[in-house]
Amino acid sequence: MTPSNPPLRLSVTTAHDEKDLTLQTPTSGSALTPPVTPIAKEIADAERSIPSPLEEPSPEQTAAQVKRNINTPLRFTDEIEICRDGEDCPVEFGRGAWSIVYKARSTPNVTTTHLHTPPSSPVTTSRVLAVKAPLRRDARKVLQSEALTLTRLNLTPGFERHVVPFHGFLSDSDALVMSAVPLSLSTYIEDQADLRKQQPSTATMFDPVQGPEAWRDMARKLITSLAWLHDTAGIIHGDIKPHNILLRPIATDEPGLEAGAFPYEPLLADFSSAFDIPSDATPAPDANQAAMSAFTPPFTAPELLSLASLKSGDVAPTPASDVFSLAATLMAAATGDLLLYPGSNNMQRLAMARDGHRILDFTRAGSNGCRVPRNGFVEKLVQPAVFKDPAQRISTRDWVALASS
Ligand SMILES: Nc1ncnc2c1ncn2[C@@H]1O[C@H](COP(=O)(O)OP(=O)(O)O)[C@@H](O)[C@H]1O
Ligand SMILES: [Mg+2]
Known part of the structure; x- marks a missing residue:
């Protein structure tokens, strides 16, 4: 790092003290945006309103309470600095x-002291973090809404096991x-x-690339996380x-980690494309059109890719379309083909994605199709999740049971 090129410093001071609201970005000189309302009290209120485990709240109740109380994103208040490589x-x-996601380092700007050590031993460990910054102008709104979703998710019981830990919004x-x-x-x-590819083996050519145990374990964990997202947090990804x-x-x-398990x-x-699962009383919201343009065809459910729905633009992801996308993800993990249909061009992939309910047939016709044998455990877990009619697709609850059996 040279003195003439100071590090990009994203340092925000405090959420509580209006006079201290500054962002120091010596390299960017970007204009300040108006500060958001302090939310520490709202979070405290929301946390208080989450009943204690003894009261056994229903997960739906808890998620609804969190949502009602949180309308501004958690703010990041420590100093943070983007890491730079040898070439600066x-x-x-x-x-x-x-977005671009940068590696960053942060040091808490409030020194904490341990309860049981003399008061003269401040803790000033820096931690490595990830900073997701907008890549384009129209991404700002998308990231603001993502920050609110992550704030709510990180207050929903069980989040530690299912979503990336969120530390706040700049x-x-x-x-x-x-x-x-x-x-x-x-x-x-x-x-x-x-x-x-480096170690081809006929003994394992009918197995998912990472091995059968690891694939099953991974599938069970992913399906459990999707069930949590839908049923406990009330959110569509x-x-x-x-x-x-x-x-x-x-x-x-x-x-407890068994041999061959997914480590x-x-x-x-x-x-960035997430939104609340609409309740019966509220109509489905218009999907965020900007966010919808981020669709990745092979993983997107066919009903969202039909010409009619793309033209009218009024189609929104649903829990059932998330189920399809996770099933497609599990297929990619089994075959090792990240784009699902190797050798095809973008237009062919889009055409196959529009017929996504045939994903097992398409995959079996491909070069790694042998990794998804007929009636095998991959097919058994994927098939009920990829029906053409979204209403027929397996519910996340039943899917968890199937993956755990
Ligand atoms: N918390 C994180 N830690 C490390 N890498 C991350 C983190 N979040 C995202 N990334 C990386 O950055 C990429 C882009 O992030 P993502 O949130 O998917 O942005 P976008 O909304 O622009 O697609 C991800 O595919 C992943 O490789
Ligand atoms: Mg992404």
Whole structure:
């Protein structure tokens, strides 16, 4: 780092003190956006309103309470700095349709002292984080809405096991701060496929690329997370695919981790297309048209890709379309083909995606189709999730039971 090129500093001071609301971005000089309302009290109220486990609240009640109380995103208040490499370029974890995700480091700006140690021992450990910053102007609104969704999700019981940890929103730069989880399911699938190519074996050619036990374990965890998202948090993801699932390693010596098991906790990420599951009383909201343009055909449910629905633009993802997208994700993980239909061009892929209920047939015709044998466990788990009629697709609750059997 040279003194003439200072680090991009995204340092926000405090959410509570109006006079301190500043964002220091010496390299960007971007204009300040109006501060959002402080929300510490709202979060405290929401947390208080979550009944204690002794009262055994229904999950639906809890999620509804969280939503009612939280209308502004949690703000990130510590100092944060984007990491730079030897060439002084910002270090990226990844990119998507809307954003660049940078590696960042943060030091708490309030020194904490341990209760049982002398008061002179402040804790000032820095932590590695991920900062998702908008890539285009129209991404700002999308990230603002994602910040609110993540705020609510991170207050919903059980979130630790299912969604990427969210630390707050930088309102001046419309950026999200998350825990760093540097491995995505897409990279994992590619790595496993490469390993298989390097060590081809007839003994394993009818198995998913990562091995049968790991695939089943991964599938069970992913389906459980989707069930939590729909049934406990009341949210539709809208863009489930391997690039939007992050993998947090589990220590392989952890008790209970069986041989061959999937050594990661999959976490749902990228809530840029997400929205609340409409209740019976409220009509379905218009899908965020900007967010909908992020569709990735092979993973998008066929009903969302029909010409009529694309033309009218009034079609929105549903829990059943998330179920389809997760089934397609499980297929990609089994075959090791990240785009599902290898050798096809974009137009052919779109045509096959529009006939997505035939995903098993299409896959079996491809070069890795042998990894999804007829009547095998992959087919048994995927088939009920890809029916053409969304109403016929398996519910997440039944899917969890099937994946655990
Ligand atoms: N918390 C994180 N830690 C590390 N990498 C991440 C994190 N979140 C996202 N990424 C990487 O950045 C990519 C883009 O992030 P994503 O949220 O999917 O953005 P977009 O909405 O633009 O698609 C992801 O595919 C993943 O590789
Ligand atoms: Mg994404």
